[in-house]
Amino acid sequence: MADLFVAKVGDIADRDRRVVADGDLEIGVFRLGDDFFAWENNCPHMGGPVCQGKVMNRVNEVLDDGKKSHGFEFVEADVHIICPWHGFEFNIRTGVHPGESSTQLTKYEVVVRDGDIYVRT
């Protein structure tokens, strides 16, 4: 087990990521506020570079009390990374697909030490 240097804390903006490689292993480290999350850059669907995708909030459909639809809204609390190959979405905090909970990203541990971010491989 080794700590792979990713970036300095200030180098990754909120809702952004840095993808690093250790041989064939690629890991994306994401920042949401002061929290960091690391996921393998390998989509469980077809192996796409999921961590190099677009970051967007989860979409919800708005229903009123009468069950009538009033279109879509973004859910601020749920930030997703979206695989650029086929659009599979995953919650950046949990790594879980919003529509099928057994479809998940592979997690890695993040270590922040003296202002530097490492991922434990």
Added chain:
Amino acid sequence: MSDDYKRTYSQIDDWSDSRELLANARKQANQRNFDDVFIVDIDSHISDGGAWPEIMDLVEDPVVRDAASAFGDGSKRGAFLNHTPGLQWQNVWGRIPHGQGLKEPVEDTSVPRDVVLARKSIDQMGLDYQVVFPNALLFLGMHPVPEMEVHLATAYNRWLVERILPEDPRIRAMLYLPFNNPEAAEATVKRFLGKPGVAGFLVTSSRHKPVHANEYMRLYAMLEEAGQVLGFHTHLNWQDEYTSQLNRFISMHAISFVLCNLVHLTNWVINGLPERFPKLNVMWIESGVAWLSFAMQRLDHEYMMRTSEAPLLKKLPSEYMRDMFYTTQPMERSNEALLAATMEGVNASSQMLYASDWPHWDFDLPSVIWDLPFLDETAKRNILGYNAARLFNLDIPERYSALAAE
């Protein structure tokens, strides 16, 4: 991966290099040793928007060719095309950048841009051949000006045969048949048959002319005589009365991309065309796999009760379906047992051919076939390449000869 390409690991956007986008495909090819697997991609699409002015210069009618300049602020871009709402939604509202087409800058100007892009995907996916088909023509069967189908298709076929196919023997094409005009379709076969790189001929399935109409019999006989493959390439139609009720792209795409081929295949079988043209190889492209088990069971069920309405048939509809060919993409695989049953039902080992549909939003990599746990290695190699080699008479590189599937 090309030796001179250095990964960036940056966010993928509309302008990303497709070698970056497909880097994991190359990794999969290495992990599975695809350099020892003969692979043919039967259906990929070239990003032809930038080449459209050049294609318009190949329109043979002088009046139409001249009028092309009236489009695209004089650039001829998009001239005469009948794009309909829907295709631009492929990128899932911005989530899948290549769903809007590859916009990457290309430095190599020694060959057409489309050749450079095709070579990148061939190298990254580990392909031996790639059969390309133009994006722009997928709608053409629904053009409100019927003669425009002939003008544009002829220009496009010339562009492929004269400018694209000579550049790389790995790139092949199925040429567009202007099917709404049977005589023009026959002329297309006569004109382009045997040209280097021409793999076969293709009908885009979004159209309203039934495939069993008598005026097509001479065309089918011509293709059968020439030993050419006739493909039916599916596409969307969001304007039909039924599909126009579908308010989301997901719904329209799921239904429409199957519906048109389902209608054409049903007409093809029930009207006895396999009996009339028993040696004509017919291939159904880009409707996925799941629809086949439905069609086989449904048609067999009704045929046993209404045999008098299909008197040309000498066996069950499903048996004719087992003689036809199908591309695999987009391969539905959320239920492995259903997929396995469907593939067994159509004799996938001899009748299915891998297709990527790259760079569209629901493309499949060769690993999708290679990783199926219920297929033996012979079936995998057949689907990935040897069925295509047999059907299209493709040369198999010598290094594979010792590995040829039975």
